[in-house]
Amino acid sequence: MNSKIVPLSAENxxxxxxxxxxxxxxxxKLGLGKMLFSDWRYNDDGSxxxxxxxxxxxxxxxxxxxxxxxxxxxxxxxHAPWALTGWGIRAVISTSFADIFRNNSLKNGxxxxxxxxxxxxxxxxxxxxxxxxxxxVDLATQTLNLPDGRKVTFPIDAFSKTCLLNGVDExxxxxxxxxxxxxxxxxxxx
Amino acid sequence: xxxxxxSPAVLYIDLHLVHEVxxxxxxxGLRKRGLRVRRPDRTxxxxxxxxxxxxxxxxxxxxxxxRQIAIMENNAAxxxxxxxxxxxxxxxxxxxxxxxxxxxxxxxxxxxxCGDSHTATHGAFGALGFGIGTSExxxxxxxxxxxxxxxxxxxVKVNGRLQNGVTAKDIILGIIAKYGVGGGTGYVFEYxxxxxxxxxxxxxxxxxxMSIEGGSRAxxxxxDDTTFEFLKGREFCPKGxxxxxxxxxxxxxxxxxGATYDATFELDADTLEPMITYGTNPGMGMHITDRxxxxxxxxxxxxxxxxxxxxxxxxxxxxxxxxxxxxDVVFIGSCTNSRIGDLRQAAAMLKGKRVKDGxxxxxxxxxxxxxxxxxREGLDQIFKNAGAEWxxxxxxxCIAMNGDQLSPGQYAVSTSNRNFEGRQGKGGRTFLASPLTxxxxxxxxxxxxxxxxxx
Numbered sequence: 001m002n003s004k005i006v007p008l009s010a011e012n013x014x015x016x017x018x019x020x021x022x023x024x025x026x027x028x029k030l031g032l033g034k035m036l037f038s039d040w041r042y043n044d045d046g047s048x049x050x051x052x053x054x055x056x057x058x059x060x061x062x063x064x065x066x067x068x069x070x071x072x073x074x075x076x077x078x079h080a081p082w083a084l085t086g087w088g089i090r091a092v093i094s095t096s097f098a099d100i101f102r103n104n105s106l107k108n109g110x111x112x113x114x115x116x117x118x119x120x121x122x123x124x125x126x127x128x129x130x131x132x133x134x135x136x137v138d139l140a141t142q143t144l145n146l147p148d149g150r151k152v153t154f155p156i157d158a159f160s161k162t163c164l165l166n167g168v169d170e171x172x173x174x175x176x177x178x179x180x181x182x183x184x185x186x187x188x189x190x
Numbered sequence: 191x192x193x194x195x196x197s198p199a200v201l202y203i204d205l206h207l208v209h210e211v212x213x214x215x216x217x218x219g220l221r222k223r224g225l226r227v228r229r230p231d232r233t234x235x236x237x238x239x240x241x242x243x244x245x246x247x248x249x250x251x252x253x254x255x256x257r258q259i260a261i262m263e264n265n266a267a268x269x270x271x272x273x274x275x276x277x278x279x280x281x282x283x284x285x286x287x288x289x290x291x292x293x294x295x296x297x298x299x300x301x302x303x304c305g306d307s308h309t310a311t312h313g314a315f316g317a318l319g320f321g322i323g324t325s326e327x328x329x330x331x332x333x334x335x336x337x338x339x340x341x342x343x344x345x346v347k348v349n350g351r352l353q354n355g356v357t358a359k360d361i362i363l364g365i366i367a368k369y370g371v372g373g374g375t376g377y378v379f380e381y382x383x384x385x386x387x388x389x390x391x392x393x394x395x396x397x398x399x400m401s402i403e404g405g406s407r408a409x410x411x412x413x414d415d416t417t418f419e420f421l422k423g424r425e426f427c428p429k430g431x432x433x434x435x436x437x438x439x440x441x442x443x444x445x446x447x448g449a450t451y452d453a454t455f456e457l458d459a460d461t462l463e464p465m466i467t468y469g470t471n472p473g474m475g476m477h478i479t480d481r482x483x484x485x486x487x488x489x490x491x492x493x494x495x496x497x498x499x500x501x502x503x504x505x506x507x508x509x510x511x512x513x514x515x516x517x518d519v520v521f522i523g524s525c526t527n528s529r530i531g532d533l534r535q536a537a538a539m540l541k542g543k544r545v546k547d548g549x550x551x552x553x554x555x556x557x558x559x560x561x562x563x564x565x566r567e568g569l570d571q572i573f574k575n576a577g578a579e580w581x582x583x584x585x586x587x588c589i590a591m592n593g594d595q596l597s598p599g600q601y602a603v604s605t606s607n608r609n610f611e612g613r614q615g616k617g618g619r620t621f622l623a624s625p626l627t628x629x630x631x632x633x634x635x636x637x638x639x640x641x642x643x644x645x
Contacts, residue, residue, distance in 0.1 A: 009492065009495070010496070010499070011492050011493070011496045012371055012372065012471050012473075012496065014471065014608075014610045016608070016610040016611070016612060016613050017610065017611060017612075020612055020616070021589045021590060021591050021613070022590070022591060022616075024211050024212075024239075024591060025211070025240060025252070025254035025255055025257075025258050025591065026254070027214040027215065027218075027257065027258060027261055028214075028215060028218070029215050039611065039612045039616055044598075068492060068496075069372065069492070070371060070372035070375065070405070073371055073372065073405065073471070074307065074402075074608065074610060075306070075307050075321075075608075076212065076305060076306055076307040076321035076322060076323055077211075077212065077323075078212070078215075078305075078323035078324040078325060081323075096372060096375060097375075098372070098375060098405065099341075099375055099376065099405075099407050100307060100321055100322070100323060100402075100407060103322075103323060103326070104323035104324075104325065104326075107323065107325040107326070108325070157198070157339065158196045158197075159196060159197045159198055159337070170325075170329065170337060171219075171223070171328060171329045171332050171333065173337075174200060174329060174332075174333045174335050174337065175332065175333055177192055177200060177333075177335070180191065180192050180200075181191065181202070181333065181334065181335060184191045184192075184202055185202075185334075188202075
């Protein structure tokens with residue numbers, strides 16, 4: 001995946017900022033992209049704030065979000081990755097992610113890319129120098145390719161990687177263990 | 191239960207709690223697969239996040255909330271899942287993390303999940319409880335199992351004893367202020383030390399509840415006689431000889447002496463003062479007698495910017511005290527601080543006093559049984575006589591989904607767990623604190639050190 005970057009320098013971006021709780025009354029997963037970062041993005045009258053990063057016209061279509069440390073902290077709402085992917089984001093680069101958010105992202109085809117502090121700072125500087133900086137993310141080789149040719153590897157567990165690359169249905173995988181589950185339940189009941 | 195090479199462990203889930211907000215898409219997914227809930231006897235539902243806290247005989251005016259509640263009722267009925275809601279189980283309805291322990295569903299050694307990050311609360315009983323997303327809710331509904339990787343462990347040691355007027359809430363706010371909101375990422379906390387041992391179960395739940403605010407998905411406390419005393423006789427706990435057998439097993443659960451952890455955090459309870467937050471995440475906290483920090487003193491550039499942004503949102507100046515800062519709303523409730531002990535502390539402070547003119551005070555019990563208990567003790571009268579609102583059980587202004595919310599710019603002292611921007615209503619500004627601080631501030635109308643008002 002090649003994409004220009006949406007830079008959001010805030011640290012500890014919590015899931016209430018990604019999508020405020022008042023939008024959690026929906027009963028499906030689709031259509032949440034327009035509520036992404038709602039309180040940072042819109043004025044009280046509903047008009048977009050032109051200075052907020054994702055409202056800039058050139059950001060449309062970008063698939064990589066660059067965010068500050070501890071992205072996705074707070075509540076377990078899966079509406080957060082649904083809102084991000086609904087807007088078009090497919091990978092988030094940060095120095096760390098909150099545990100539940102990272103899990104939820106992996107189940108929705110949203111790739112959390114963890115990089116070291118220096119790379120993180122460099123990426124923000126590059127975006128400042130050239131807002132059209134482009135990176136490529138290669139999940140198969142777990143590599144983030146920077147414009148200067150530098151390759152940075154990022155961690156992901158083998159199982160999540162396989163699921164993402166091959167579209168494995170995790171629930172189907174566990175369902176395949178029905179006999180083991182039944183045996184465990186029988187043993188536990190004794 | 192099982193683990194294949196190169197794959198996460200398959201963890202069997204002993205107890206799955208569901209609520210109306212994070213489950214509709216999971217039940218939908220289940221239906222699309224042609225499945226039903228695998229173990230309805232291990233699945234329990236409640237209505238808490240979106241439910242109004244006004245008189246339950248009144249209609250729910252918010253159409254989307256009403257629809258979500260109707261869907262939860264339908265999903266529970268269709269799958270044979272017990273729902274503590276409006277039409278069924280109303281006498282035991284409440285916040286999911288309050289009713290689990292209250293019903294005795296929460297027990298030592300159990301694996302407990304819920305589509306809610308404050309599932310960490312159940313760790314107070316020596317259970318492994320943690321929050322999951324909706325996809326995982328669907329997996330547990332379908333298989334009663336979850337894929338998990340083993341977390342790292344962190345010993346959170348709370349030494350010494352609390353001073354008068356300092357509470358469990360202050361301990362957990364103190365830990366998060368010291369180690370940060372990301373400090374526990376990747377870890378499960380075990381809270382140990384003299385101060386933890388001395389606590390009752392409600393206080394332990396307050397501590398474990400906010401593990402997630404420190405970045406940790408789960409926080410546990412070794413079960414002991416205090417734990418067993420709390421659970422004995424509760425509806426879903428074993429009875430008779432089965433109880434004795436269960437207790438004997440539970441006594442084997444605590445961490446071995448001399449066990450090692452991947453990390454250790456420490457807090458001194460002796461020197462702790464009441465805590466209050468000044469910023470927009472739960473780690474931005476200080477002793478209530480301290481002054482708001484100055485961004486100029488923060489070396490790290492991104493942290494300095496974060497603090498500047500937080501103070502701008504909160505409308506606060508560097509180096510100003512919070513004591514004496516005007517308050518518009520006081521909220522006493524949430525899965526952190528809505529249990530009977532919390533209400534007793536607040537009522538003791540408010541007894542015979544009046545809420546300051548112009549301050550709105552909401553008291554929202556964590557469950558209907560807690561509400562009834564408080565009414566038997568006359569606490570509702572103390573609150574009402576003081577001029578506070580006495581509500582039905584629910585999450586209410588902690589998450590502000592049900593109409594209970596701050597107006598833009600308002601300041602609240604809140605006993606809840608999150609002070610994120612807009613958490614309690616768009617533009618609202620939250621100071622997190624203990625029920626004692628909340629009640630004292632309700633009387634004076636400004637942020638107040640409860641110790642100055644205690645005999």
